[in-house]
């Protein structure tokens with residue numbers, strides 16, 4: 418019987434890890450559909466930023482309530498997963514609490530797992546209340562209707578169940594050890610310390626060892642199968658940020674946040690227009706790209722760079738960006754969170770197309786218009802507040818700007834007010850409808 422259980426465990430483990438590896442391969446393939454961008458410079462600074470923002474959660478705590486709760490859930494999640502290592506070894510080799518040879522250290526570990534499991538449970542319940550019972554503005558956006566709202570709740574339910582299973586598993590195990598049951602009890606005494614699950618013991622009062630073993634095994638199996646399921650659910654969920662927040666912050670922009678990326682070829686044209694002494698045949702400076710790109714800006718995910726696509730998969734849908742966005746606050750259609758969610762949805766659509774057809778078959782759709790509307794793009798004030806607010810280093814503004822660049826440079830489709838200003842710049846070298854030599858006329862006395 419024990420060997421059957423071990424074989425089943427190994428099969429479940431291989432299936433869970435194998436499916437996860439397949440999803441990660443797809444994720445990397447999809448991100449690589451984007452344009453290449455070199456963000457390998459300043460590795461020391463990048464590691465420090467990653468340690469501060471992704472590991473240290475420095476931006477999360479700017480909102481103390483959710484930040485504090487998130488840290489509890491995050492730290493608890495990491496620490497409790499050390500326990501998974503023991504479960505995996507026990508499952509493969511049929512042992513029981515293999516790490517108990519650590520003695521007092523083991524007791525401290527199990528006790529801390531239990532305390533964190535309890536805190537995570539409480540934290541998740543508060544998260545659920547905030548998300549569902551309190552009218553918090555950033556959880557009410559139109560882009561959160563349907564699957565995104567359900568997804569957020571499913572994960573909360575899931576974490577509650579996982580923590581409950583963990584505590585039930587420990588409580589029954591503890592009772593079986595107290596009862597001296599075969600395979601559970603050890604001559605060395607009680608293995609582990611159970612500061613939380615000991616309070617569950619009255620639930621199992623009067624049960625036979627056989628019944629306790631059934632409950633303990635059921636909780637053990639459901640706990641580990643739940644973790645394998647969770648691992649694979651990540652790909653379909655905003656909770657992918659658990660993994661991607663780290664590379665996402667690492668590859669985020671290091672230059673000043675408000676600094677726009679220039680197209681060298683365009684910059685040269687403007688310089689020639691503004692500077693009558695400029696040499697139109699001058700060779701490009703070293704490292705400068707002189708060739709015109711095939712396409713200006715972005716109308717679909719293929720035109721975005723790989724970091725922007727990684728951004729879209731990393732978005733936690735927390736809405737901190739949208740709640741800081743002045744366009745959104747004044748009732749405009751723009752929500753930077755939606756920009757990221759739309760980018761991810763389109764990327765997933767393209768990825769499924771490739772999986773089905775072996776290569777991308779034109780589906781007559783694109784990110785622009787089919788997902789993100791022009792009205793949304795032109796509502797942006799480029800204030801950068803969304804980038805500043807994002808706790809995982811996402812840059813929705815860069816996508817907005819690339820799509821605007823496409824509209825202006827490929828389609829001449831800017832709003833009328835902008836078109837007039839741009840024509841004036843072209844004709845007069847200034848945004849006003851008169852020669853720049855006349856710009857101080859207003860100060861002349863009549």
Ligand code: SF4
Pocket residue numbers: 738741742743744745751752753796797798799800801802803804813814817
């Ligand atoms: S940069 Fe644009 S999208 Fe971001 S907060 Fe400002 S207005 Fe909103």
Ligand code: SF4
Pocket residue numbers: 731732733734735736737738739753754757806807808809811813
């Ligand atoms: S872009 Fe950042 S701030 Fe905005 S919803 Fe996504 S994770 Fe949150």
